[in-house]
Amino acid sequence: MGETRTNEQAKPGPLRLTNREKGTPGxxxxxxxxxxxxxxxxxxxxxxxxxxxxxxxxxxMEAIRIFHQSGEKVQLLLTDIMLPGRTxxxxxxxxxxxxxxxxxxxxxGYPENDAMQKDLPEAEAFYLPKPFSVESLxxxxxxxxxRSGEEDGGDGxxxxx
Numbered sequence: 001m002g003e004t005r006t007n008e009q010a011k012p013g014p015l016r017l018t019n020r021e022k023g024t025p026g027x028x029x030x031x032x033x034x035x036x037x038x039x040x041x042x043x044x045x046x047x048x049x050x051x052x053x054x055x056x057x058x059x060x061m062e063a064i065r066i067f068h069q070s071g072e073k074v075q076l077l078l079t080d081i082m083l084p085g086r087t088x089x090x091x092x093x094x095x096x097x098x099x100x101x102x103x104x105x106x107x108x109g110y111p112e113n114d115a116m117q118k119d120l121p122e123a124e125a126f127y128l129p130k131p132f133s134v135e136s137l138x139x140x141x142x143x144x145x146x147r148s149g150e151e152d153g154g155d156g157x158x159x160x161x
Contacts, residue, residue, distance in 0.1 A: 030054050031055045031056075031057065035059060039080075040058070059086075060084075061085060067098075076105060078104075082108060089106070105140060126143070
């Protein structure tokens with residue numbers, strides 16, 4: 001397999017991306033909410049390389065504004081749990097209140113947040129601990145989108161006629 005890179009190992013500069021896994025490239029729109037600039041930029045670069053449309057925000061408030069400007073075309077919210085001013089859980093609840101089909105992938109670098117995931121309903125239980133590799137990020141994004149049928153067409157249908 002390819003080299004595993006973590007936030008601690010990663011250095012600014014060229015990023016060695018993996019080959020796309022089997023299947024078609026991603027077509028969903030993903031809203032990435034991460035307050036750490038480097039983590040946000042690398043995550044977005046990886047997702048874009050894999051064919052996803054990516055919107056990015058530094059905070060929950062910025063994410064809400066971008067979500068509304070997008071016309072609710074976002075299929076996946078990928079958010080850090082610890083954000084300035086509002087948690088990722090609060091952000092997800094707000095956006096899912098407006099768009100019930102919105103899938104969420106929580107990420108966190110704090111071990112105590114692992115335990116918080118046990119309290120989430122099963123539909124919200126997608127969680128990826130930081131630091132994560134490119135491979136684990138892509139595997140989890142595909143898993144979340146495939147469970148909701150958003151991976152192939154971004155419209156909730158697995159096949160198009």
